[in-house]
Amino acid sequence: MLELKEVNVFYGVIHALKNLNIKIEEGEVVTLIGANGAGKSTTLKAISGIQKLKSGEITLNGESINNVGAPDIVKLGISHVPEGRRIFSRMSVMENLEMGAFTRTDKSEVKKDFEKIFSLFPRLLERKEQMAGTLSGGEQQMLAIGRGLMSRPKLLLLDEPSMGLAPIIVKEIFSIIKEINKAGTTVLLVEQNAYMALNAADRAYIIRNGEIEMQGDAKTMLQDEKVKKAYLEG
Structure with a gap:
């Protein structure tokens, strides 16, 4: 569905993503x-058209999206729920959800999605x-995910959905992520x-200094001693 091939991204002289393949x-x-x-958030920004590539290619269903603008990437079926929620704080919950449907003209279907x-x-x-x-932090995260779903994405990019939330709310958010996936939406979770991430995922990539260090079955990684020591202990 989505492929990143030898993707390189720079911030000035900083080489943020180095020949990334996903x-x-x-x-x-x-x-x-x-x-x-x-390089986790940078990867999502590259996919959603917010961050330009220095080199490499990103394809969606075999077609390059390298030169597609962010609003048009939403129209192609990719929705990005950014780190830190980024809701419109002075707008109502309903208005935020309406903003999520900004690319759509099918009003009756939009109503169903509300x-x-x-x-x-x-x-x-x-x-x-x-x-x-x-809203509380957990409610704001729910709103951010809901707003992202209002574009009817085929692929949902979630950036740090558990950040700053109480453990009981984190469990609720991850349960909802599983529901979203079961309903037919592909998910890339940072x-x-x-x-929590490895328990929720089918497959996993571990990124270090802009490079993929390890990849494989998510449940197998939960048992990997190197992964446990680096990411699961303490």
Whole structure:
């Protein structure tokens, strides 16, 4: 479905991604784990058209998206839920969800998707007229994911969905991620909580200093001694 081939990204003189190769098959949950500054968020920004490549290629269903702008990448079926939520704090919950559907013209189907989001996140229905900035951290994360789903993505990019959340809310968010995937959306998950990410994913990539250090079955990685020592202990 999605493939990154020999992707290189620079921030000025900093070589952020180094000949990165990643493949994602339709229907999978794939996780990308690594330390702070490893290149995880940069990878998602490159896929969603926010960060330009220096070289290499990104293809969606075999077609290059290297020169496609971010809004058009949303239209192609990729939605990016960024690190830190980035909700519109002075807009209501409902208005935030409407912004997620900005590329769509099928109003009757959009209305159905509001109902789906509220079914997935009942707390958002209770707060639909509330200003988004007054929501709890967990509710804001739910809103960010809901907004991302409003474009009806084939591939959902999730950047650190557990960041700053209480453990009980983290479990809830990961349960919802599994539901989203079961409903037919492919997921690429960037996450520092390696234990939760590997439990939720089918396959995993470990990135270090902009390079893929290890890849394979996510559940097998949970048992790998090197992975345990580097990412699961302490």
